[in-house]
Amino acid sequence: MSGGVPGSGEPSTRRSRRSDPEPAPRALATRADVARLAGVSSAVVSYVVNDGPRPVAAETRARVLQAMDQLGYVPNASARNLRRGSTQTLGLVVADSQNPFFGQYTFELVKAAERQGKQLLIADSREDAAREADIVDNLVAQQVDGLLFTSAFARVDRSRSLRLAGIPTVLIDCPGPVVGRRTVGSDAGGAAEMLVRHLVEHGRTRIGLVIGHRGFGDPDPREHGWRLALRSAGLPDGPIVRVPFTREGGFAGAQALLESADVDAIFASNDIQGVGALLALQQRGVRVPDDVAVVSFDGTEESRFCWPPLTAARQRIPDLAATALELLGTPDTExxxxxxxxxxxxxxxxxxxxxxxxxxxxAAELQLPDGEDAGDGGSASAAVAT
Incomplete structure (x- = not known):
């Protein structure tokens, strides 16, 4: 049975109730609006917003700020940045944000940037070339004042937009110079030598290396330092296992060393590999350090809170971050x-x-956990090569 409109004899149609029209968006307040309400000139509003260049009396400033609040006035950051010729923002492209080292490094970079009145825009390339190119293009479009890359082998030369924009770049976490680039990093080769010498001092003579496939170059300076220290001690090259720079990689690497070689120590090329190696050794019933000693490179917080805590070559992350920002801020550096x-x-x-x-x-004075000693790691001065 079909229904109809009562009294019309026509079939009914379902009608949706018409909603009330949305209110028109509120017009944005302008600087002139603020000036009128505060009873000052637009120039005075500008001095308050930009904190200069001319001083404004406290009473007048308060009146301008009250007018801004009342009108909901939001300064146009784009226009202000255009006048300054700077966005006060920097871009940071990391390769693996899940690595605690990069997490700590990013934190220190954020603090260093804040001290300069800048903000950091952060993205993770996940070690993917296409993703990295898209990220760079996006950061360039946002007119960042500079770019930091956490890979010595970042593909910055492939970005046409970056070349055209002329934005300064610095490669961080970089153990040595790169032709045509400004770079900052720790002495990874020297750190490896230091760690292996320390193991030798403990009487270890069969020291294996767990390292990744792609690291700081070929050969990786950590591998070079490991070999150099062994040979300097009159020891043969130990076994080497190449696995991903992950906890899972360290776990698999330690298992491989136990199955194929007789080692009494393992040097892991980063902390998370070291943590994975510790788990593999414990699951096999291998006592650390009694049967096999383990050391690592990075010295992140993760190395403090595993068991047993890892002896490590600790990178000076706050100093690295400050140095990277200083180098980025001096684009005329060769x-x-x-x-x-x-x-x-x-x-x-x-x-x-x-x-x-x-x-x-x-321990309390140094704020170190039980059993931790901040030993000497060489000269505190930075070496600059051009």
Missing amino acids: AGTHVSLPTDLVRRRSCGCGVAEPDPGV
């Missing part, structure tokens, strides 16, 4: 300049150090 910072040997339980409980007062 291309090819590299700033290298030393690392610090942090002795913990995984190598055999720190088994005896330290003096509680010393």
Whole structure:
């Protein structure tokens, strides 16, 4: 049975109730509106918004700020940046944000940028060339004042937009100079030598290396430092396993060393590989450090809170971040300049150090967990090569 409109004899149609029209968007307040309400000139409003260049009396400033609040006035950042010739923003492209080292490094870069009155725009390329190119193009379009890359082999030359914009760049986490680029990094080769020498001092003679397929170059300076230290001690090259720079990689690498070689120590090329190696050794019933000692490169917070805590070559991340921002802020620095910072040997339980409980007062003063000793790691001065 079909229905109809009562009294019309016509079929009914379902009609939706017409909603009330949306209110028209509120017009944005302008600087002139603020000036009229505050009873000042537009120039005075500009001085308040930009904190200069001319001083404004406290009472007048308060009146302008009250008018801005009342009108909901929001300064046009784009226009202000255009006048300044700067957006006060920097871009940071990391390769693996899941690595605790990059997390700590990013945190220090954010703090260093804030000290300069700048903000950091952060993106993760996930070690993918196409993604990296898209990220760079996007950051260039946002008119960042500079770009930081956490890979010595970032494909910045492939970005046409970056070349045309002429934005300064710095490669960080870079162990050595790169032709035509300004770079900052730790002395990874020296750190590897320091760690292996420390293991030799503990009487270890069969020291294996767990390292990734793509790291700081070919050969990776950590591998070169490992070999150099072994040969300097009159020891043969130890076994080497190449696995991803991940916890899973470290786990698999330690398993491979246990199955194919007789090792009494493992040097992991970063902390998360070291953490993975510790788990593999513990699952096999291998005592650390009694049977096998373990050391790592990076010295992140993760190395402090695994068991046993990892002896590590600690990178000076706050100093690296400050140096990277300083280099980025001096674009006239010669291309090819590299700033290298030393690392610090942090002795913990995984190598055999720190088994005896330290003096509680010393541990409290240094703010170190039990069994940790911030050892000397070489000269504190930076070496600059051009």
